[in-house]
Amino acid sequence: MEQADREDIEIELLLDAMEHTHGYDFRHYSRTSLKRRLIHRMKMSKLNRLSEMIPLVLYDEAFFELILGDLSISVTAMFRDKSVFNVIRDKIATTLQTYARVNVWHVGCSTGEEVYSLAILLQEEGLLDKTRLYATDFNKRSIAIAEKGIYSADKIDAYSKAYLDSGGNDSLSNYYREAYDSIKINDSLRKNITFAHHNLVKDGQFAEMHLILCRNVLIYFDAQLQNQVLTLLHDSLIHRGFLVLGNKESLSFTAVQDGFEEFDRTNRVYRKLDITGS
Ligand SMILES: C[S@@+](CC[C@H](N)C(=O)[O-])C[C@H]1O[C@@H](n2cnc3c(N)ncnc32)[C@H](O)[C@@H]1O
Incomplete structure (x- = not known):
């Protein structure tokens, strides 16, 4: 048996151990x-074999948290992919304004920068007061950071530029307070956001969403898990609700592609079709 095949068996056993002990199931994440x-974590921990991580996952809580952090990939930014925010501002906000109340689900929100970006946009479009934003992630550490809304000040120049490029019509500095090396997002933006733990692999749907952002999350899943999660997102949307994916993600060849129409191809924005197909 080849070394690579043995490693694949070790990975299967390790992933089983993670699922059985902590309920986090990575078995349908993209294997490469x-x-x-996992190999990086093995080397960092000065271990010789992947399977040496199994007892650590079983008995060492701190080690499990490390692996969870490695596998969650929490990279994010404010107004990441400016043109997506342009589309939401210019093409989606007008539709949202026709509803009495608006529900938004921010799936895989990581440390929250993207959620606050959307809250700023909604505020500027006169929508924030009637909107409830649900921001979820399966990484509890990320959610805790998101809830606090405190970020390092060294990225703020880049964020201010991205905000203006994305159609912002004020100054980003109106939305946070500076303290030492940090910025804290204003409470007025945070008051309509509910942050919660939610695992896309095993938790249920959020009902009656008008807009769902699930950006740069599906990319880590295999085709089976992508289909499962996309079905969950489809079921969570109202008819004619909007789904926004990351710029390397699409609905092509997925189980739900006939349940949506393309709204903005470049920015991966889709709109749920009515049951009648219109
Ligand atoms: C690369 S970040 C994307 C953050 C943000 N959406 C963006 O595009 O800037 C991916 C996020 O998906 C989350 N994630 C991965 N698997 C998940 C799952 N099964 N359930 C919920 N969140 C998950 C990770 O914890 C991480 O915060």
């Missing part, structure tokens, strides 16, 4: 990047 990250 998962393997790369």
